[in-house]
Amino acid sequence: MGVPHDLQSSFKEVVPALKPKEAIDEANRCLYCYDAPCIKACPTSIDIPSFIKKISTGNLFGSARTIMDSNPVGASCARVCPTEELCEGACVLNHASKPIMIGLLQRHATDWAIQNKANLFQKGEANGKSVAIIGAGPAGLSAARELARLGYQVTVYEAKEKAGGLNTYGIVSFRLPQEISLWEVEQIEELGVEIKTNTQIGIDVSAEELLANFDSVLLAAGMGNVPDLQIEGENLEGVLDAITLVEETKTQALTDKMVGKKVVVIGAGNTAIDAATCSKRLGADNVQILYRRTVNEMSCYQFEYEFAKQDEVEFRWLVAPSRVIGEGGTVKGLELIRMELGEPDAKGRKRPVPVPGSEFVIEVDFVVKAIGQKRLVPLIDAFHLEHNKGIVEVEDGTYRTSNPKVFAAGDIIFGGGKTDAMVVDAANHGRRAAHAIHQTLTDQKQPV
Amino acid sequence: MADLSINLAGIQSPNPFWLASAPPTNSGYQVQRAFEAGWGGAVWKTLGEPIINVTSRFAGLHFGGQRVFGFNNIELITDKPLEVNLKEMDETKKRFPKHTLIASLMVEHKQEAWHEIVKKVEAIGVDGLELNFGCPHGMAERGMGSAVGQHPDLIRQQVEWVKEVAQTPVIVKLTPNITDIRFTARAASLGGADAISMINTINSLIGVDLDRWLPIPHVDGKGAHGGYCGPAVKPIALNMVAECARDAQVGVPISGIGGISNWRDAVEFLLMGATGVQVCTAAMHHGFRIVEDMIDGLNNYLDQRGISSVMDIVGKAVPTYSDWGHLNLNYKVVARIHEETCINCNKCHIACEDTSHQCIDILKDEATGAERLVVREEDCVGCNLCSIVCPVEGTIEMVEIPSDLPPLSWNQRQAALAAKGTAET
Numbered sequence: 001m002g003v004p005h006d007l008q009s010s011f012k013e014v015v016p017a018l019k020p021k022e023a024i025d026e027a028n029r030c031l032y033c034y035d036a037p038c039i040k041a042c043p044t045s046i047d048i049p050s051f052i053k054k055i056s057t058g059n060l061f062g063s064a065r066t067i068m069d070s071n072p073v074g075a076s077c078a079r080v081c082p083t084e085e086l087c088e089g090a091c092v093l094n095h096a097s098k099p100i101m102i103g104l105l106q107r108h109a110t111d112w113a114i115q116n117k118a119n120l121f122q123k124g125e126a127n128g129k130s131v132a133i134i135g136a137g138p139a140g141l142s143a144a145r146e147l148a149r150l151g152y153q154v155t156v157y158e159a160k161e162k163a164g165g166l167n168t169y170g171i172v173s174f175r176l177p178q179e180i181s182l183w184e185v186e187q188i189e190e191l192g193v194e195i196k197t198n199t200q201i202g203i204d205v206s207a208e209e210l211l212a213n214f215d216s217v218l219l220a221a222g223m224g225n226v227p228d229l230q231i232e233g234e235n236l237e238g239v240l241d242a243i244t245l246v247e248e249t250k251t252q253a254l255t256d257k258m259v260g261k262k263v264v265v266i267g268a269g270n271t272a273i274d275a276a277t278c279s280k281r282l283g284a285d286n287v288q289i290l291y292r293r294t295v296n297e298m299s300c301y302q303f304e305y306e307f308a309k310q311d312e313v314e315f316r317w318l319v320a321p322s323r324v325i326g327e328g329g330t331v332k333g334l335e336l337i338r339m340e341l342g343e344p345d346a347k348g349r350k351r352p353v354p355v356p357g358s359e360f361v362i363e364v365d366f367v368v369k370a371i372g373q374k375r376l377v378p379l380i381d382a383f384h385l386e387h388n389k390g391i392v393e394v395e396d397g398t399y400r401t402s403n404p405k406v407f408a409a410g411d412i413i414f415g416g417g418k419t420d421a422m423v424v425d426a427a428n429h430g431r432r433a434a435h436a437i438h439q440t441l442t443d444q445k446q447p448v
Numbered sequence: 449m450a451d452l453s454i455n456l457a458g459i460q461s462p463n464p465f466w467l468a469s470a471p472p473t474n475s476g477y478q479v480q481r482a483f484e485a486g487w488g489g490a491v492w493k494t495l496g497e498p499i500i501n502v503t504s505r506f507a508g509l510h511f512g513g514q515r516v517f518g519f520n521n522i523e524l525i526t527d528k529p530l531e532v533n534l535k536e537m538d539e540t541k542k543r544f545p546k547h548t549l550i551a552s553l554m555v556e557h558k559q560e561a562w563h564e565i566v567k568k569v570e571a572i573g574v575d576g577l578e579l580n581f582g583c584p585h586g587m588a589e590r591g592m593g594s595a596v597g598q599h600p601d602l603i604r605q606q607v608e609w610v611k612e613v614a615q616t617p618v619i620v621k622l623t624p625n626i627t628d629i630r631f632t633a634r635a636a637s638l639g640g641a642d643a644i645s646m647i648n649t650i651n652s653l654i655g656v657d658l659d660r661w662l663p664i665p666h667v668d669g670k671g672a673h674g675g676y677c678g679p680a681v682k683p684i685a686l687n688m689v690a691e692c693a694r695d696a697q698v699g700v701p702i703s704g705i706g707g708i709s710n711w712r713d714a715v716e717f718l719l720m721g722a723t724g725v726q727v728c729t730a731a732m733h734h735g736f737r738i739v740e741d742m743i744d745g746l747n748n749y750l751d752q753r754g755i756s757s758v759m760d761i762v763g764k765a766v767p768t769y770s771d772w773g774h775l776n777l778n779y780k781v782v783a784r785i786h787e788e789t790c791i792n793c794n795k796c797h798i799a800c801e802d803t804s805h806q807c808i809d810i811l812k813d814e815a816t817g818a819e820r821l822v823v824r825e826e827d828c829v830g831c832n833l834c835s836i837v838c839p840v841e842g843t844i845e846m847v848e849i850p851s852d853l854p855p856l857s858w859n860q861r862q863a864a865l866a867a868k869g870t871a872e873t
Binding site: 031035 | 512513789792793797839
């Protein structure tokens with residue numbers, strides 16, 4: 001059978017940019033609130049009324065600078081932030097008309113900077129100190145940018161081929177094209193930050209080397225791939241990891257292996273949605289998200305849920321996989337067991353309980369796992385840091401770990417809440433950790 | 449349906465909406481289209497010795513994303529021979545005999561020149577004359593337009609010359625480019641003008657090109673001041689109309705001009721003493737069709753108030769317009785914020801805090817974190833600033849605080865003090 005639709009075009013950015021007039025009209029609609037709630041709702045505290053005012057006066061350079069000053073991955077966040085839960089949700093115009101399209105305005109200003117190759121920042125005068133950062137994702141990059149502006153010699157170690165972390169590899173192209181993330185990386189490299197890619201700590205460079213050669217180390221390595229379902233048949237061909245599935249659509253030529261197939265995604269977080277919508281765009285005939293709880297307990301954002309429904313992704317609640325069924329080494333079906341909700345767990349979400357004897361089998365070609373991410377325990381152990389099930393413990397406010405020379409930021413310290421960690425949270429961690437490192441190293445310079 | 453017809457110094461018109469003498473009234477084709485659209489009258493593009501225009505000619509002032517908040521032009525009077533204009537005016541008047549056709553005139557400071565042109569235009573049956581003593585650009589450099597309108601004696605003399613031969617009512621169009629328009633209005637009245645019209649455009653430079661460092665608009669790299677009009681000039685025009693309306697020495701009807709864009713603006717001018725209005729910029733922005741809502745809105749306004757004729761509202765607010773010295777010092781209003789519609793943008797707070805009297809507090813409920821904006825009424829001077837900057841209409845209300853003291857104006861207070869021999873300055 002032929003490819004039913006153009007796979008390449010289905011991975012182009014879905015949300016169109018604001019047209020110039022739309023941007024000006026929308027910017028002019030902003031009330032320019034004093035002590036604005038949108039600023040308080042932004043984890044990186046971007047001065048939103050200010051950057052919007054600058055759009056309205058034609059000062060796009062200043063606008064982009066205001067955004068990126070507070071958030072070094074502000075171009076990515078313009079696209080991936082759950083704005084209705086953050087800035088736009090806090091906009092006072094929710095009570096009088098419609099909230100300002102802050103995300104799209106932020107994209108308008110940062111797109112201008114990208115298209116005009118604007119150099120927004122300069123590196124600081126060298127202060128003779130050096131910092132190693134492990135992980136070139138949003139947290140690591142944000143820290144690197146801040147430290148470079150403060151005059152540090154910064155070296156970032158990244159396991160993957162390119163920097164950018166989840167923004168480069170883990171968020172579907174039709175929401176965040178890779179070039180946006182790579183522009184943010186370039187901006188940071190232009191400040192003299194050295195990014196050593198394809199370099200894993202503990203394999204290519206040891207933790208001890210870093211501790212010996214740098215004044216401080218920031219651990220911002222994020223998390224690993226999706227853990228196993230721990231059920232029979234997990235090794236069959238056709239069982240995929242959601243993060244790897246998304247990554248392949250951003251790094252390799254798109255394949256037609258899913259065209260006309262039945263795909264199920266296990267889990268209902270944002271990564272599950274990404275995997276499901278990716279599968280649909282790869283030509284899958286039917287994509288179902290299977291979740292052991294109900295719509296009320298899903299951890300994905302509301303807009304993600306809506307987006308998946310628009311992509312004709314189906315949702316099946318209160319089921320859990322119990323066995324992957326294969327034929328000739330390939331997935332042919334999936335045995336599911338019905339669940340019911342019991343008592344709330346530690347996070348307050350109702351615990352799903354299997355209904356005995358309720359097993360049933362559905363026909364599937366692919367099973368995509370999206371039940372969270374593995375913790376990077378070996379890396380944490382390499383630095384002998386205290387942690388709680390792979391979540392590095394840090395001092396409140398300073399991001400300092402049990403080793404006073406080591407700081408940590410981003411997903412690696414994110415203990416989990418109702419939702420996944422947001423990119424914008426990681427960016428905030430990175431910036432704050434950078435300033436904590438600066439404070440520490442500056443204090444050390446003072447004569448006692 | 450209220451009676452919308454007006455009588456301005458003997459000039460009848462089916463409604464108070466006229467097109468002002470300007471580019472929209474440049475030809476018979478245009479004026480006839482305007483009359484078809486519903487305009488009650490038109491003041492033809494100023495007649496005189498045909499001129500040569502330049503390109504470009506217009507510029508717009510845009511603000512906050514809105515186009516044409518203000519407008520300026522360096523176009524001069526008609527560039528067509530008088531005979532061509534008279535032929536088109538004749539055709540127009542014959543096709544629309546009940547619509548008002550006014551000839552705008554501008555000639556040299558010569559008695560014969562005025563006599564000649566008045567006779568020629570009256571011969572084709574115009575309903576009235578408007579003497580253009582207002583144009584601030586180009587023609588003024590040749591001793592006409594606002595160059596006349598800035599000299600009461602020149603105005604009076606030329607009005608007298610016109611009145612020597614005119615058979616139809618004479619309206620004198622005044623320039624706002626003068627310290628106190630009442631002096632020129634009085635001169636027109638003394639010269640025998642039947643009515644005055646105001647305002648003509650204001651001297652202006654609308655902007656400078658930030659890339660080329662040239663005036664906007666420019667003509668081959670040079671610019672000159674133009675005449676400013678549009679919504680931005682309305683308050684200036686309205687004040688001048690009101691000042692003349694309440695001046696006993698002026699004492700003639702007024703045709704109001706300046707930034708009138710809709711029926712609401714028109715009602716304001718009528719209430720402040722204008723008998724009819726003239727419009728240009730709004731038509732240039734949107735076309736002649738805007739008159740439909742002007743007529744409809746005015747009619748509904750009158751009907752809803754049980755007012756049978758538009759003439760009944762002319763000048764009704766003039767007695768409320770006075771001098772500062774007559775305002776009651778003992779009257780007090782304070783701001784009250786209606787929390788149910790307040791959206792907590794805090795614009796009232798920062799405006800008051802930075803630029804007024806520091807009396808709007810942001811109070812935080814420690815338990816819920818919710819914030820409220822509260823006016824400390826004892827410190828509020830009732831300036832209105834907060835209610836002006838508030839984006840939600842009606843959320844900040846200026847409330848009258850009854851006073852135990854009798855009304856007392858500054859003038860009364862000074863008079864009382866003078867009687868005691870202790871007047872202050």
